[in-house]
Amino acid sequence: MILRARPVLAALCALALAACTVGPDYVRPEAPAPAAYKELPPNKPAQPADTAPRGAWWKVYGDPELDSLQDQVIAANQTLRVAEANYRQARAAVRASRAELFPGVGASLGGTRARAASSRGGGTASVYTASADVTWEVDMWGGIRRSVEASETGAQASAADLANTQLSLQSELALDYLQLRVADGIRRVLQNTVEAYERSMTLTQNRYNAGVAARADVVQAETQLLSAKVNLIDIANTRAQLEHAIAALVGKAPADFSIAERQVVPDVPAVPVGVPSELLERRPDVAGAERRVAAANAQIGVATAAIYPSLTLSAGGGFVGASLGDWVSLPNRFWSLGASLAGTLFDGGLRAAQRDEAVAAYDAAVAQYRQTVLDAFRDVEDELAAIRILAEEARVQAEALRSARESVELTTNQYKAGIVGYLNVVTVQAVALQAERNSVELAGRRFAATIALIKALGGGWQAADLPQAAATATP
16 A cells, blocks of 8 residues: 555655746836936036945934934834834744745544443443644645745835835934924024114113104014014924924933924035936835835736645544553554645636736736836935025025125114114114024025935935845744
């Protein structure tokens, strides 16, 4: 019996080794990639990607406190923990799908005592068994291998999602922190303005007491001073909200978190761009979308393999006896070998529909990937345009601020000399205050543009940072 079973097993093993893999092999879909960015001058060569910020990209702002907060985001942010848990879940799914490639081994040990009914009263008997069995579904059509491929690429997509979540949170923190410093800068402007208006108020009051100024001048000076104080109080609300937002990002309650005021606004850094083709390798959301295309492609193979019959090999053996004394002995042994080939003859078109569904899902993933690429290029162009335009605006604003300060000085001297009324002073001081505030707020807009550009460029992330497919199954 054993000798006759060997040729059968050999034939089945040969069939298993010759198993094919149905479904299309993955090829990365084409995606639009312009030769150069529209916003870069034609005569300006693209900077190499090696000059782009990598890793701790926020260090380009040169603020140790921002560096410390970024470390806290990685350690304590709850949204990031959700993304990390999702990635671990995807890795576990890889191990689960890989387990399907191996035989299942089971064992049992038991004993029973029963009474059999009969016309003469029956009797009792004991039966003891010990057995082991092996079952293996041969991956003849590659359905299990395609399932493993789908779970591996899905885990890579989850890793890209984790990187994208981290980049988004780091960008949000950098933006909130720098906007808080801008609020500190505006507070400094308003504080200086209040002090200047107080001096003007004193000057006007003295001139009124001396009989050389009208009561209207005193009222105008007082109104102007109180309005500046209202703005100074209001900026505190903006700063408090930014501080609360930062607290939530670093995983702390607002009541347990504070950032000391600092009225020095950092400089706006330059951000190297690189060439457009590099963008496809530097954005985690693009990499994640591409990996989902690969996963959808593998699912076509899974659905295709389900159309064909499945082959299952099984083997078992053990001992059965009526007493413990001779239970495990050669005469009481038993064994079995078997193979089954099963397939569906009619399912009303179910499996064909499932394959069509997988093909449609693949087409949708390809379209989503291409749209993600287009959105990536749009993001970069938007921020390049913003940086260019805001830099020109800052240049003009600096000139406007210089002129406004000079106008305040000249008009104040004219008022002291009695040449103009105090309304002229109020007007030029209001213009100067707005120019001062515009200059600081413009710096904040430029910070936002540089952070958005770094995020649009992937923050120094590289597709090579994704774990290899085989590594996703490592616990």
